[in-house]
Amino acid sequence: MSEILQSAKNSSTPSYQKISLFFTGVWILYLLLSPIYVFSKGLPQPADYLIFAFGFPALLISMLQHRGNMSKVFVFGALFAGLTIAINLTHFAFIHNDRLLKHSLYYIFNFCVFMYVLVVFKQNPKVLNKLTYWAVATIIIFQTIYAPLFGEVELLRNLGSFNNPNQLAYWSLLNMAILIVLKRGQKFTLFDFALFAMCIFLQSLSLSKAGMILTVLICAVIFFLPNMPGKGRIFFFIALMAFAFWQLTNPSAILQKLEQVEQFSKVAARIDNIGQERDDSAEGRGYDRLIKYPHYLIFGAGEGAFFRFGRGAQEIHSGIATLIFSYGVTGFLFFSLFLWAIFHKLPKRHLILLGIIFLFGIPHQNIRFTYFWVFLGLAYSQHAYVAQKEQEEKN
Numbered sequence: 001m002s003e004i005l006q007s008a009k010n011s012s013t014p015s016y017q018k019i020s021l022f023f024t025g026v027w028i029l030y031l032l033l034s035p036i037y038v039f040s041k042g043l044p045q046p047a048d049y050l051i052f053a054f055g056f057p058a059l060l061i062s063m064l065q066h067r068g069n070m071s072k073v074f075v076f077g078a079l080f081a082g083l084t085i086a087i088n089l090t091h092f093a094f095i096h097n098d099r100l101l102k103h104s105l106y107y108i109f110n111f112c113v114f115m116y117v118l119v120v121f122k123q124n125p126k127v128l129n130k131l132t133y134w135a136v137a138t139i140i141i142f143q144t145i146y147a148p149l150f151g152e153v154e155l156l157r158n159l160g161s162f163n164n165p166n167q168l169a170y171w172s173l174l175n176m177a178i179l180i181v182l183k184r185g186q187k188f189t190l191f192d193f194a195l196f197a198m199c200i201f202l203q204s205l206s207l208s209k210a211g212m213i214l215t216v217l218i219c220a221v222i223f224f225l226p227n228m229p230g231k232g233r234i235f236f237f238i239a240l241m242a243f244a245f246w247q248l249t250n251p252s253a254i255l256q257k258l259e260q261v262e263q264f265s266k267v268a269a270r271i272d273n274i275g276q277e278r279d280d281s282a283e284g285r286g287y288d289r290l291i292k293y294p295h296y297l298i299f300g301a302g303e304g305a306f307f308r309f310g311r312g313a314q315e316i317h318s319g320i321a322t323l324i325f326s327y328g329v330t331g332f333l334f335f336s337l338f339l340w341a342i343f344h345k346l347p348k349r350h351l352i353l354l355g356i357i358f359l360f361g362i363p364h365q366n367i368r369f370t371y372f373w374v375f376l377g378l379a380y381s382q383h384a385y386v387a388q389k390e391q392e393e394k395n
Helices: 002-008 021-033 046-064 072-094 098-124 126-151 165-183 192-208 210-225 231-249 253-259 262-272 319-343 348-360 370-380 384-395
Strands: none
Touching: 021 098, 021 126, 046 098, 046 192, 046 348, 072 319, 098 126, 098 210, 098 370, 098 384, 126 165, 126 384, 165 192, 165 210, 165 348, 165 370, 192 231, 210 319, 210 348, 319 370, 348 370, 370 384
């Protein structure tokens, strides 16, 4: 770690500033604290207080010092965040519900975290990439040890250090995507595969149906990425064929052994139960509001005051549906343009990862999760990383 920081201080690349230990320290500490939830659901957590108190003032100073045109990413992101405030405040003026105000703050906060990632990586992308990789690796290892030993269990589902098992599932999925982004096209190592395996293990503890299915998809993406070493792909294929041959020659024996593994049995039961629980339906997830209250698709219903949509109604359990229903066509357009500005010039693997992550948003609220905006920031930092690399080659 000290060698990385020292190399950053001695960096002679003219277009990149020397690394700020303050900016970087806040960023790394934020990552290390990000999976630690100590307060109730919906409240800011220790990492949020940290970056709000120390990171955002630094972000404000950096923005005031900025010279030149504003990027499309900033414009569209600010428009979306501003629109959420306008729509929620408009509804709050007629319906005094505190959740309308709270949900506006989520998007402003998350957009600021996204911008902070860009400001930090602008210093020295290669060094920050290494530091970020090791910070992410550290929190994955921490969670892998903490979850099975100390994580609370709710209806057989492990919460890890979070308030909800779906948060653990989404966080694990995002970490697999973030690890792929941080490799920047470099070959995967045994340590990388160990980290992926830990994320898969955590996913199995969470017993999230969407999380387990999408983990299979992201593993398929990993297999076909250019990062996969040739020998690693061959070994994976041989292991898969050996497993298939073993099952075909004695299927009853292997099934009996697998049923003895408690975690496998739980995972199998959750997958077998898909579509049988009430919240697996469109109505249970709140999608029926798009049909029952179509006028909100134009102007947006805001996020809050859910009693407007029936007795006992809660928020829509879908990031995509929430985006459309709560902020209308305009909000959906601004957010789509924001994502387009981030991903349209990035390698295709980034767009595939975004697609998989958004599939998690079909049955779950995924857009407000701050770590999702961290993923967006790290993906967009690819531009700064490549720019520095090209400049070093020229020099």
